[in-house]
Amino acid sequence: MPKHFLKETDFTPAEVAKIFANAREMKQARTQTPKTLVGQSWGMLFYKNSTRTRISFEVGLHELGAHPLILSASNTQISRGESTADTAKVMSRYLHGLIIRCYDHQLLEDFAEEGSVPVVNALSDFLHPCQIYTDMFSIAEKLDPDAKDLTACLKGKKLAFLGDSACNMANSWILGGAHLGMGIALAGPEEFAPGGEIREQLSFEGLEEKFTFHTDPLEAVADADVVYTDVWVSMGDEAEAEARLQQMKPYQVTTEIMTAAKPGALFMHCLPAHAGEEVSQEVLDSKASIIFDQAENRLHVQKAILAELVS
Numbered sequence: 656m657p658k659h660f661l662k663e664t665d666f667t668p669a670e671v672a673k674i675f676a677n678a679r680e681m682k683q684a685r686t687q688t689p690k691t692l693v694g695q696s697w698g699m700l701f702y703k704n705s706t707r708t709r710i711s712f713e714v715g716l717h718e719l720g721a722h723p724l725i726l727s728a729s730n731t732q733i734s735r736g737e738s739t740a741d742t743a744k745v746m747s748r749y750l751h752g753l754i755i756r757c758y759d760h761q762l763l764e765d766f767a768e769e770g771s772v773p774v775v776n777a778l779s780d781f782l783h784p785c786q787i788y789t790d791m792f793s794i795a796e797k798l799d800p801d802a803k804d805l806t807a808c809l810k811g812k813k814l815a816f817l818g819d820s821a822c823n824m825a826n827s828w829i830l831g832g833a834h835l836g837m838g839i840a841l842a843g844p845e846e847f848a849p850g851g852e853i854r855e856q857l858s859f860e861g862l863e864e865k866f867t868f869h870t871d872p873l874e875a876v877a878d879a880d881v882v883y884t885d886v887w888v889s890m891g892d893e894a895e896a897e898a899r900l901q902q903m904k905p906y907q908v909t910t911e912i913m914t915a916a917k918p919g920a921l922f923m924h925c926l927p928a929h930a931g932e933e934v935s936q937e938v939l940d941s942k943a944s945i946i947f948d949q950a951e952n953r954l955h956v957q958k959a960i961l962a963e964l965v966s
């Protein structure tokens with residue numbers, strides 16, 4: 656059975672520490688990346704647009720020695736209704752792995768079930784685990800760059816997530832935080848509180864429901880080591896855009912919000928950002944902001960994830 660990476664808990668904390676150590680090495684000596692995937696061909700099947708994920712995986716696969724194929728529903732027979740089961744079986748006969756960005760998370764589970772090669776979640780409506788591993792690595796890299804175990808300094812740290820607390824990024828922080836021992840405090844309108852699906856996932860994983868949800872953003876950011884936000888209108892939510900933009904206004908990350916967090920707190924965003932909506936331009940440009948380090952680290956961490964998957 657191949658190993659898949661569909662959610663934050665698919666690697667044990669010890670494996671995550673190994674991935675982070677490997678990512679650090681790959682970052683320090685990018686041109687000397689061991690060609691772990693030489694001779695392999697990996698499909699990248701994207702049902703949604705992407706800048707960071709697509710480019711970092713395509714470059715990462717190349718640097719690991721593999722050939723990346725960019726695929727979409729519209730340029731394959733998926734658009735003519737070929738079943739997921741048949742598509743997964745056929746693709747598994749050619750490819751050594753599949754990296755998939757989609758709407759319904761179940762599609763990832765179906766590809767994993769029906770195919771016979773590793774499947775990587777490049778974002779679903781439910782979770783974005785490649786981003787969370789990268790963000791945790793990025794936090795550790797700032798807090799304790801030379802640590803033997805880069806996951807150690809994450810334990811007990813508090814991350815405040817402001818805005819759509821029911822989106823894929825919020826779910827992923829809840830799951831990833833519980834898995835690696837970080838405290839997660841979310842703030843947003845009551846209608847966008849964390850939903851039942853992520854609570855069920857925590858319970859399924861045997862993880863305690865330790866996150867907190869607040870409607871007052873100042874309560875969530877009090878004593879936070881990291882303040883995080885994401886777009887208020889995720890891909891697929893466009894029909895609700897106008898209402899969401901109104902409802903989320905009180906949750907914009909401003910300099911005032913950053914001042915209410917722990918002194919020296921980091922500001923993070925998975926990007927793309929909408930300056931003036933979920934975050935002010937001033938915060939994006941501030942010294943606290945590590946948004947472009949996060950974006951860069953997608954490359955190094957995902958290379959390490961792929962290497963671990965095939966090890």
Ligand code: CP
Nearest residue numbers: 705706707708925926
């Ligand atoms: N953060 C992120 O996943 O960005 P893209 O949508 O550009 O891939």
Ligand code: NVA
Nearest residue numbers: 822885889890925926
């Ligand atoms: N929540 C956002 C994340 C983008 C990387 C979305 O799904 O559009």
